[in-house]
Amino acid sequence: MKGRNLSKLAVPIGVIGIIIMMVVPLPTFLLDLFIAMNITVALLVLLISMFVDKPLDFAVFPALLLVMTLFRLALNISATRLVLRDGDAGKVIHAFGSFVVGGNLVIGLVIFSILVIVQLIVVTKGAERVAEVGARFTLDAMPGKQMAIDADLNAGLIDEAGAKKRRAEVAAEAEFYGAMDGGSKFVKGDAIAAIIITLINLIGGFAVGILQHGMAPADAMNQYSMLSIGDGLVSQVPALLLSVATGLIVTRSATSGDMGESVTSQLSQNKLALRIGGAAALALCVIPGLPKVPFLLVGATVLAIAQRVKDKVPEETAPVAEAVEMPSPDSPESLLGEMRIDPLELALAPDLVDLVDASSGDLLDRVRALRRKMAMELGVIMPPVRTRDDLDLPLSSYAIRISGTDAGSGQAPPGTVLAIGEGLQALPGRAGVEPVFGLAGKWVPAELHYQAELSGATVVDRASVIITHLAEVVRNNASRLLGREDVRALADMVKRTHPVVVEELTPGLLSLGQIQKVLQSMLDEGVPIRDLVRIFEALSLRAKLSQDHDGLVEAARSALGPAIAAQYATAGRLTVITLDPMLEQSLLESLRPSETGAFMAIDGMRAEAIVSEASRLAEAAEQQGLNPVLACSPQLRLPLMRLLRAGSRRVQVLSYSEISGSTAQIETIGVVNGAYAGAA
Structure with a gap:
């Protein structure tokens, strides 16, 4: 428990510490420690971004990017304070400056400038663009992904828990790419800030060395330029690592495994390409003036790799198991799947598909709530409602089908609400009818629903109209929706709590088919069948005297x-x-x-x-x-x-x-x- 509490407090304490670093001077020892920590964490983030299977496995990256950028700026400020105040910024900055500059200020400035250009122009700019496009495409694809999840749920391919998990993944993916779009701006701003801070260190250090410490211009330039470039390098190296990590995260596509596995498997999947590449490298050795050894080593290595790559299995000789996984459209399995008729289906015209979009409509959520309501009201588990678009339907219309046959239809024009009542002549719209009670109304623009309410009308949104109609169709056709498997499931449910009741009734006295007919007759008459225990007890007593269907129904009704x-x-x-x-x-x-x-x-x-x-x-x-x-x-x-x-x-x-x-x-x-x- 203590470890968990410590992990919760680590980030808040760290952020507060970073803010304090910007104000309170640091000793050189702590500055060296934090610089080493900054470089190590940046390297660790880069490696993690390579080994994750998918971007969402590193979903904390955008927030971590902001914290690391803030940490790096705090180190820049602390180093600048020490450089300008003491002419010393610790051993790490001094080592970086001495090693890179090497006694030549021009070389140091050139190397620093190249690093900044690579980070700012190449890596950061590209990652920023990819993140922006990825966020846009992910948001645009969300409705389609949500419809695919709901279609799989309605088709029974996944359960409610699986659908909830997939919806959470889709939402998390959109949030991640949106956060990365903003996070890439931090990296860009950090690169620009590094250039400005380095220039300030150069100019300010030169002025402090001459004016305050009385140093010669050449000595001031050498000392402070080395420290300024060293400070810029120790900040730009981890910044470059994080920029590369950002680019790797946002450019990861739909591949399984980490980046190393993906690169190795995809680059080595074509043996012929490796052979041609190795032969081309060897052929370059014949060009006069080119060194032979490098191209011989590279070409021989590529050819050796090509020899170890297995030949790709032709599609026509693929194993039979793969053919089973991907049946042809004319196979019996595919035809049987297409022949299947859904017990309950809601078909929408193409312009009504926005109703199943989670971001703009809650029709599917209401359908799921309706299943629970029907179970509590009738005692019947309503089958999953397959929701799909139908190009054959007129625009703005929908159809409710039971076993492939239309059981109800209606209108739900996009961008409107149904106003039911009188005194609607002043409002624009077209005439409509409430499908369940047959009440006359008008489909008015959604933005005028307050005016319609003020005129005394009852205003109903499109999803409510469809759900109310669907509920009425289910009530009127509950007996058609009660299948033999449903009766078996209901009997098993009763058997778990009242085993004697079920064992006495079936199969000794009545078959499942006879029980199904009785329950269907009761549903036809509007009698709920929730109290199955009493129904089964009454059927058992009656079936011992006679199995006449009418007598069984009357016995069950008398019990209720x-x-x-x-x-x-x-x-x-x-x-x-x-x-x-x-x-x-x-x-x-x-x-x-x-x-x-x-x-x-x-x-x-x-x-x-x-x-x-x-x-x-x-x-x-x-x-x-x-x-x-x-x-x-x-x-x-x-x-x-x-x-x-x-x-x-x-x-x-x-x-x-x-x-x-x-x-x-x-x-x-x-x-x-x-x-x-x-x-x-």
Whole structure:
């Protein structure tokens, strides 16, 4: 723990120390120590930049570059203070100045100038440009990379954790290149500052030596020029190392392994090129005047390397394993992949792909949130939604498809929001319809959404419109989305907590297919299947008596009776429409079994009268803000529900057993008796 705390405090303490160095004079011993540390750390950074596999493995480099640049400037300031005050800046600077100058001021200045030009014009300028272009291209490529990640997630190629990791890598890459674009400016500014500081040392030292110390001009020039050039060199050497490291980091491309491995493998991958290069070096020996030994050594070395390089395997003789990894477009694997139909798909027109861009839209995040909502609401795991662009769709439109078939479509023009309400004539835009409830509205420019709200309209963004539509499609087609594998997964989930319930039910009493049909029927009627334990218990009891599908559904519904009735209760009241007793008895006597379930053998006029009467009572109740249900005997519930649905009226039908378990207050608002009276 102490080591961790020390590592956390090292950088803040170091930065504060650097600031203090700029103000407080340093003794020559500490200056020598810090100069040695500066050169060593710069060399270490250069080596690390060579051995990292990818730039993000050295993500701290931009911040480290700033700290090292600040450290180097602090050393320059401290050295300048000692040079001008004492005429001595330590042994390291003196050694660098003496060795490079060698008694010749002109040579020292030339060497120093060349180092500065190499760093500033060649390395730093190139690295700055590469970092700028890399940052721009990385930011431009982010939407495409995000879409690729989401496509892999929706296709099931990666899980949520893998997608989150890849998104973090994409964001980190963009931040890294953006930071490198700014970090390269530090290196450039440091090179310019080194030139200015060296000139100040030369001029200031010459003036101090003559005016304050009474030295001869020649002696002052020799002493202070040596110290100034030595100071410039000890700062420019690590600066050059960091500039090279910057260039290496920003120019690394998509290669695996460190730089040494990449260079060795890629330069030696072509045996013929090495042979030609070695022969060309040997051929240069015949040119008169050129030294023979250097070219003979280089040519022989290249030819020796070429002999050790293995021949490249031709593509046509590549191993079979590679062919398996890269199947041809006409292979069965590729064709099967293209033939696969996604259970749930959201197709967007080309101008709507901005909705899946993480930087400008949150549609995909809402889709993932919708999966959780549907699981909590219906008890069904919604399959991954494959989101893709469709060139065949009209502009500004989208389509929701289930198993490749359109289940819903709508409009979502770019740059607009849907305003629902009246009084929108003054706002520009085009007419639109809310896809779920069919409410009339207008697609107005997004920048006018406040004006639309002030006019009393409800404003909905494009992503919300699509998600609401998608949720409604999933609710209405939940039974189609519940596959056999999903039922198996649900049964396994129940088995982990209630193993006896599952072992008693399947496969001894019911198959997975029969359970699937029961659950699909319940979803068709809008009944959530979250309470699988009670559903399976009821199915087990019923299946011991009969495996009739309608009986199984009624048994499962009866087990969930209070919960089903509670769905339609309002403020503790359950509004009920009943059947006339004589009519109900007549309908019970008309029930006939069939392969698809029991049905009522009644004439068309009576059926039409029942539907008309029930619809009229339900509409009257809905106009009063009520949510009515039609109550009948359990044997009659399913046939009566099918009759009402065939008549295009989705009146919810509950059995007496379901209502009797409800704690809500029952309020009867009407009786269906016209059908019986008409028959009489």
